[in-house]
Amino acid sequence: YLRVNASKAVIVCTGGYEANEQMRDKYLSHANRFRALSDNQGEGLQMGLWVGADIDPAPHASNIHYNYLPSDPFGSGLPWLRVNKEGQRLGNEDIAYSFLPFLDIYSEEAACYQIFDADYDKYYPKMVDHGAGIFRSVPSPQFIADAVSLQTTEDTSTWSDLDKTWQYYLEMGSMVKANTLEELASQLGIAYEPLQKTIERYNELYDSGCDVDFGKKPERMHAIRKAPFFGIRREACVLGTLNGLVINTHMQVLDRDRKVIPGLYAAGNASGGRFFGGIAQAMVAPATTISRALVWGYLAALDICVDR
Numbered sequence: 001y002l003r004v005n006a007s008k009a010v011i012v013c014t015g016g017y018e019a020n021e022q023m024r025d026k027y028l029s030h031a032n033r034f035r036a037l038s039d040n041q042g043e044g045l046q047m048g049l050w051v052g053a054d055i056d057p058a059p060h061a062s063n064i065h066y067n068y069l070p071s072d073p074f075g076s077g078l079p080w081l082r083v084n085k086e087g088q089r090l091g092n093e094d095i096a097y098s099f100l101p102f103l104d105i106y107s108e109e110a111a112c113y114q115i116f117d118a119d120y121d122k123y124y125p126k127m128v129d130h131g132a133g134i135f136r137s138v139p140s141p142q143f144i145a146d147a148v149s150l151q152t153t154e155d156t157s158t159w160s161d162l163d164k165t166w167q168y169y170l171e172m173g174s175m176v177k178a179n180t181l182e183e184l185a186s187q188l189g190i191a192y193e194p195l196q197k198t199i200e201r202y203n204e205l206y207d208s209g210c211d212v213d214f215g216k217k218p219e220r221m222h223a224i225r226k227a228p229f230f231g232i233r234r235e236a237c238v239l240g241t242l243n244g245l246v247i248n249t250h251m252q253v254l255d256r257d258r259k260v261i262p263g264l265y266a267a268g269n270a271s272g273g274r275f276f277g278g279i280a281q282a283m284v285a286p287a288t289t290i291s292r293a294l295v296w297g298y299l300a301a302l303d304i305c306v307d308r
C-alpha cells in the first residue's frame with residue numbers, strides 16, 4: 001500500500017470500471033459481451049460509494065470501438081457485408097458506428113466478419129462521405145498509406161492505391177484473402193453453406209437495387225462474385241466506461257442529497273454527469289473523453305487551490 005496524506009483534498013482519477021465484471025453487469029449490462037481494453041477495476045468509484053457519494057444511474061455510457069489498431073485495417077469501417085460465424089447477415093451495415101457493435105451481441109461470439117470481393121476498388125468511392133460518426137468517413141488511399149507509415153518501417157510513399165495497403169494487412173494477418181468463398185469461409189472459421197446462401201441473397205439484393213431485407217441504401221450495396229475474396233474479423237471492445245461519481249461544476253463529489261462531500265473531487269472517467277444512456281456516446285466527436293480527463297482534472301486542481 002502507498003499511503004498519501006492529502007492536506008487539502010483528494011481527486012479521484014482512477015478511470016472507469018471497464019475490467020470489473022460485476023460493475024459492468026450492474027451498470028453496463030448491454031455491453032457486457034465486449035471485452036475490456038484496460039485494466040481499470042473502478043476502485044475509485046467504489047471508494048467514493050463507501051464514503052456516501054452518488055453514482056450516475058444505469059445504464060451507463062461507454063466508449064466502444066472495433067479491434068483497435070494496428071489490428072483493424074483502414075477501410076474496414078466501410079459498410080461491407082457483415083455476417084456472424086454462423087454465416088448469417090447481421091443487419092443494415094450502414095447504420096451509425098455507435099450502433100453497429102450491438103448487431104453482433106446476439107451471435108455465438110460477439111464478433112462479425114466483413115466480406116467483399118476483388119472489385120472493392122469499384123465500390124470504395126461510392127462509400128465516401130457517408131458520415132455517421134468517426135471511422136465511418138472513408139480516407140483516401142494515400143491518407144491510409146500515410147497512416148500505416150506510423151506502424152511500419154516500410155516505405156509507404158508509393159502506396160497510392162488500396163491494393164498495396166491491404167497487402168500489408170494481409171501479411172499482418174488482420175485480413176484474409178482466398179480464391180474461393182469456401183476457402184475464405186474456412187480461413188475465417190465461418191460455416192460455409194449458410195454463408196454461401198447469404199452471399200447469394202446479398203448479390204440478388206444488389207442486382208435488384210433494393211435491400212428489402214434490411215433497407216441498406218443501394219449505393220452502399222456491392223456484389224460478391226469476383227475472386228479473390230477478402231474477409232476481416234471485427235470484434236468490438238470497451239475502451240472505457242464513461243459514467244462515475246456525481247460531481248458539481250467545481251468537480252466536487254456529491255452525495256445522494258446533492259451535498260458536497262468535503263475534500264473529495266473526481267475527474268475523467270471516474271466522474272459522472274457528462275454522458276447519459278447506454279449507447280456508446282463518445283463516438284461522434286473525437287477526444288470527448290480525453291478532453292474531459294484533462295480539463296476536469298485541471299479545474300479540480302484549480303478549485304482546490306482556491307481558499308474558500
Ligand SMILES: Cc1cc2nc3c(=O)[nH]c(=O)nc-3n(C[C@H](O)[C@H](O)[C@H](O)COP(=O)(O)OP(=O)(O)OC[C@H]3O[C@@H](n4cnc5c(N)ncnc54)[C@H](O)[C@@H]3O)c2cc1C
Pocket residue numbers: 013014015016037038040041042043044063068239240267268269270286287288289290291293
Ligand atoms: C486504445 C484506446 C484508445 C483510445 N482512444 C481515445 C481517443 O481517440 N479519444 C478519446 O477521447 N479517448 C480515447 N480513449 C479513452 C481515453 O483514453 C480515456 O477515456 C481516458 O484515458 C480516461 O482518462 P482517465 O484519466 O479518467 O482514466 P485512465 O486514463 O484510465 O487513468 C486511470 C489511471 O488510474 C490508475 N488506477 C486505477 N485504479 C487505481 C487504484 N486503485 N490505485 C491507483 N491507481 C489506479 C490506472 O492504472 C490508470 O493509470 C481511448 C482508450 C483506449 C484504451
